[in-house]
Amino acid sequence: MTSLAVIENKVSAVKRYLKILRRYKKYSREDIEGNIDTRGAVERYLYLVSQASIDLAEAVIAYKDFRKPATMSESFYILNEEDIISDRITEKMVRMVGFRNIMAHDYEKVNYDIVYEVLQKRLKDIEEFIKKVEDL
Numbered sequence: 160m161t162s163l164a165v166i167e168n169k170v171s172a173v174k175r176y177l178k179i180l181r182r183y184k185k186y187s188r189e190d191i192e193g194n195i196d197t198r199g200a201v202e203r204y205l206y207l208v209s210q211a212s213i214d215l216a217e218a219v220i221a222y223k224d225f226r227k228p229a230t231m232s233e234s235f236y237i238l239n240e241e242d243i244i245s246d247r248i249t250e251k252m253v254r255m256v257g258f259r260n261i262m263a264h265d266y267e268k269v270n271y272d273i274v275y276e277v278l279q280k281r282l283k284d285i286e287e288f289i290k291k292v293e294d295l
Contacts, residue, residue, distance in 0.1 A: 176208035209259035
């Protein structure tokens, strides 16, 4: 069983990655895509924040002794079933799992319109998820 300290550590990791990513919000899409170092950093931290959010969901499930998810996306559906997160947050986090999978497995096909959208507008979804977890 997961301890509360594990959940706190995972929340801390997600917040750390979000803080780093906020520094890149000032860059234009072209600046990010056109600079190999900036592009690599943004892609890596977007992957890490996505993965850390999934890990956090799984830690909450283990801590609360909810049913075990068969997939990463199912973790968020379980949290929804248990009234931890809303339908809206669930769908946003499930889309984040899909984004994470593209970043991990299809990195050669990364669509920078989507990367930039996530960086500029979707980090707030993760922040909202974290607030719900912290309210437990």
